[in-house]
Amino acid sequence: MISQVFILSSKGDHLIYKDFRGEATTDAINVFYQMVTALPGDQPPVVMTREGLHFIHIRQGGLYCVATTTTNASPFTIIEFLNRLAALIKDYCGSLSEKSVRMNFALIYEMLDEMLDYGYIQTTSTDILKNFIQTEAVSSKPFSLFDLSNVGLFGAETQQSRVTPSASASRPIMSSRGDQGGKNEIFVDVVERLTVVIGANGVLMKVDIQGEIKVKCYLPTCSEMRIGLNEEFSVGKSQQRGYGAAVRVDECNFHQAVRLDEFDSYRILKICPSQGEQTVMQYQLCDDLPSAPPFQLFPTVERDKSDRLLIYLKLRCDLPPKSAAINVSVTVPIPKGSLSMSQELSSPDQRAELQPSSKAVHWEISRFPGGAQLSALFKLEVPGLSAASLLEVGPVSMSFELPKHTCTGLQIRFLRLTPVQPNPSPRWVRYVTHSDSYTIRI
Structure with a gap:
């Protein structure tokens, strides 16, 4: 083959x-x-x-x-x-x-x-x-408490992953023969990818959330692991469970090793984890967002008395106050004839640049707290600026990461191991949402 x-x-x-x-x-x-x-x-x-x-x-x-x-x-x-x-x-x-x-x-x-x-x-x-591989793995970089940049979400290097409490996510699963160094640990990561299209009037036109639950296991022996999801978790629009706020998805798929005998009644996944990484569950939610979109944009596009193109962007983060978005990037297409740009940014931790090759303005924000509002004013020199040139601005596209946050509201209630380990095994549960495509029309 x-x-x-x-x-x-x-x-x-x-x-x-x-x-x-x-x-x-x-x-x-x-x-x-x-x-x-x-x-x-x-x-x-x-x-x-x-x-x-x-x-x-x-x-x-x-x-x-x-x-x-x-x-x-x-x-x-x-x-x-x-x-x-x-x-x-x-x-x-x-x-x-x-x-x-x-x-x-x-x-x-x-x-x-x-x-x-x-x-x-x-x-x-x-x-x-x-059982067959005898060659020992060579770690590409020893772990250092002074450099956590090599620790990521199963390989994804993000700002949030720099504060992860262990180096296990980036160490080989096979330790040296006779050396069982390191801790017996389990990582459970809930990862969601968000696709959104917002109309010029601020109305959601398209929403799609693709999510998965990943397990990475370092336990030498574990006959069974039980993962408890939200009790009010429902699949499809017809089910309503529990007394809390509903956590709904349209469909979900499970790894073939997952046993579902307690899923319908108690929302518990049972699996015998193998060492390494496994995706135990994948789910999708379409045309619905349980809460407000993470970002709202209020744009103004006009020409001033000097025939310069003015683009004023006011960006609001609608996450809870204790949350924050990181690595936020805003890209604004501009008229093809744009030559130069001056800018006014609302805070010093932002930066923006004109990219002549792609004819776009690139605005970057390293950290955006929930409930905050930032603004930027871009003044562009565009020869022969006309009313038609204003129509070349947009749509705006964004990329970002939301650590410790899921847009569906899916949470891990508990993580239990059977049989009970003689020494307590650290169990790390992490959440992150990535923007797959986030488009705002203006």
């Missing part, structure tokens, strides 16, 4: 190359990189073909993970295999990066030998592979 598997850096450096069937030459690596870099935009197609050889790839951690095939194989199967390969590298090496792959190339080759036999997938289970 799979002819070759290779991993490239973002610059095209060859990190891993494995040929299983001898159906293509090593020149396929250069062919793929030329194809993927020659395409316009940042989103090349996942499947590409050249002279009867199909290239299927994913990009994670700044790396290209690629599989080739000459047969009419299912692309979804190969994409799932590549995603599992990336997850396994993170499990065994601690992180997925160019440095960790270079330092653990022998381990990754051994992993590929066990996962594939003559191009046919054998297993992608962390627990099964542990």
